[in-house]
Amino acid sequence: MPVTAVLILGAGTFLIRFAGPLLRNRFTLPDKVRDVISASATVLLLALVAVSALTNGKQFGGWALAAGVLVGGLAAWRKLPFVAVIVLAAATTAGLRFLGVS
Amino acid sequence: MAVALGASVTGASFGAISVGSGLPWWMPVLMSVVIFAGGSQFMAVGIVAAGGSPAAAVLAGLVLNARHLPFGLAVGHVLGNGWLARVVGSHLMIDESTAFAMSQRDPARARAAYWACGVSLFVTWNVGVLIGALAGQALGDPMTFGLDAAFPAAMLALTLPALKDAATRNAALTGAVIALATTPFLPAGMPVLLALAGLVAFRTTTKKEEPCPSPQS
Numbered sequence: 001m002p003v004t005a006v007l008i009l010g011a012g013t014f015l016i017r018f019a020g021p022l023l024r025n026r027f028t029l030p031d032k033v034r035d036v037i038s039a040s041a042t043v044l045l046l047a048l049v050a051v052s053a054l055t056n057g058k059q060f061g062g063w064a065l066a067a068g069v070l071v072g073g074l075a076a077w078r079k080l081p082f083v084a085v086i087v088l089a090a091a092t093t094a095g096l097r098f099l100g101v102s
Numbered sequence: 103m104a105v106a107l108g109a110s111v112t113g114a115s116f117g118a119i120s121v122g123s124g125l126p127w128w129m130p131v132l133m134s135v136v137i138f139a140g141g142s143q144f145m146a147v148g149i150v151a152a153g154g155s156p157a158a159a160v161l162a163g164l165v166l167n168a169r170h171l172p173f174g175l176a177v178g179h180v181l182g183n184g185w186l187a188r189v190v191g192s193h194l195m196i197d198e199s200t201a202f203a204m205s206q207r208d209p210a211r212a213r214a215a216y217w218a219c220g221v222s223l224f225v226t227w228n229v230g231v232l233i234g235a236l237a238g239q240a241l242g243d244p245m246t247f248g249l250d251a252a253f254p255a256a257m258l259a260l261t262l263p264a265l266k267d268a269a270t271r272n273a274a275l276t277g278a279v280i281a282l283a284t285t286p287f288l289p290a291g292m293p294v295l296l297a298l299a300g301l302v303a304f305r306t307t308t309k310k311e312e313p314c315p316s317p318q319s
Contacts, residue, residue, distance in 0.1 A: 001129055001147060005156035009146060010136035012160070013167045017192040020174010021181055032306070034172045035269075039304050041166045042264040043277040045141060045257055047297030048148050048162075050278035053254040057152045057290045065251050072255025076262050083111050086119075089255030093248030 062102045068093030105198055106222045110230030115256055116143060117234025118241065122249035123151035127235040134231040138193060138224060142166045144257050145294075151253070154291020162294055173200040180213040194220030269306050276300035 053069035055061045072089030080088075113134065120130035125147065133143050142163035149159040173195055180203050181191030194217070203216035241247055265271045277300025281293040288296070 001125055001133075001150045001159070002156050003132070005146070005150075005160050006129070006133050006136055009142065009160045009163045010133075012164045013137055013139055013142065013170070014193060016164070016167055017170045017174055017195045018189070020171055020176070020195070021178030021188050021192060022174075024175045024178040027175070029172050029175055035306055036301060036304060037168050037172060038264075039270045039273050040298055040301060041141065041169050042261055042270050043274045043297055043300050044145065044162055044166050044294060045261040046265070046274040047277045047281035047294045047300075048145055049254045049258045049261060051281050051285055051293055052148055052152060053251075053258075054282060055285050058286055064248075068248055068251030069254045069258065072251065073258045073262075076255070076259035081111070082108060082256070082259055083115065085259045086115050086252045086256055090248035090252040093251035095248075097248070 064093045064096035064101045067096055067101075105219070106226040109198075109223045110226040110233075112140060112256075112260075113227040113230025114234030114237070115252070116140065116147075117231040117236075118238035119144075119234075119249055119253045119256065120147045121235050121238030122241060122247070123147060123253070127239055130231050130235045131228070134228050137163070138227070139163075139167050139170070139196065140227070141257075141260055144253070144260070148253055148257070149291045149294060152290045154294075155289070158289075158291030158295060162291070165295075165298070170195055173197075176200065177203045177212070177216060180209065180216045182213065191217070191220070194224055196220065196223060198223055269304050273300045273302075273304035276303040 049069070051057075053061070054066055068089045068091075071092040072085045075085045075088045076082075116134070117127075117130045120133075121127055130143070130147070133146070137143055137146075145166055146159040146163045149162060150156060174192065177195070177200050181188050199216050199220035202219040203212045206212035206215050241249070261274075265274060277297030280299055281297040284293040284296055
């Protein structure tokens with residue numbers, strides 16, 4: 001992660017944020033566009049979840065990894081605290097690897 | 103304040119997972135101060151950790167943060183009138199501060215709620231990231247500790263509330279299938295961007311009021 005990339009993402013994010021207060025008197029966003037923007041955030045996040053849970057970047061990432069994310073997902077669905085989701089996911093994957101499951 | 107506590111825990115997770123993925127301790131700290139949008143920070147680190155290019159990470163992060171434009175159009179008037187208030191206030195524009203401001207009818211109270219929420223989350227989020235990053239240094243090889251599973255699990259937890267909406271869910275599932283199907287053939291990072299094609303499955307059927315614009319920070 002180069003510092004330049006962080007600065008570009010930070011500056012771009014700021015401009016997106018700043019555009020709203022600046023333009024709000026001259027410009028309204030159609031509901032449809034707003035909905036698509038909101039949905040695209042979820043689409044990107046779930047795609048990255050799927051790729052990083054099920055692959056190593058090229059092929060299947062192994063059962064231990066997939067099972068850990070599944071357990072974390074179930075914990076989140078059951079409304080367990082965020083830190084429990086993370087610890088359960090990591091512990092499941094680490095435990096399975098310790099037992100020889102890859 | 104439960105929201106602030108939650109932010110510091112999420113921040114600590116981000117710091118620890120980022121360091122676990124091989125970044126120096128100050129990198130997640132710098133990201134949190136400069137970008138201050140958790141979802142895109144997780145996203146950028148995840149893409150780079152998976153071998154993707156920084157350009158793909160920046161692009162995905164910017165698309166993810168595009169939702170702040172409608173936030174600003176909705177609550178831009180509560181930041182204040184001076185340039186300093188607008189600049190600083192814009193940087194504090196996140197899902198939570200926007201939601202708090204929109205929950206207040208009275209403009210003065212909306213303004214107070216926006217700033218109180220924004221400032222306290224900025225502080226707790228960044229303190230959390232710093233603690234997590236320093237703690238993450240003590241953890242060692244992320245693969246043996248299963249931290250590579252913690253990362254997608256954290257993002258799944260952030261995404262889950264938005265998947266309750268059927269149209270969003272259809273688009274997201276279509277996008278995930280596209281990303282998975284193209285992963286063996288494309289450089290890392292590209293499949294996630296290509297998932298945006300899943301938006302063709304995004305059909306808002308009935309005109310319903312969405313009370314919460316988006317759950318990610």
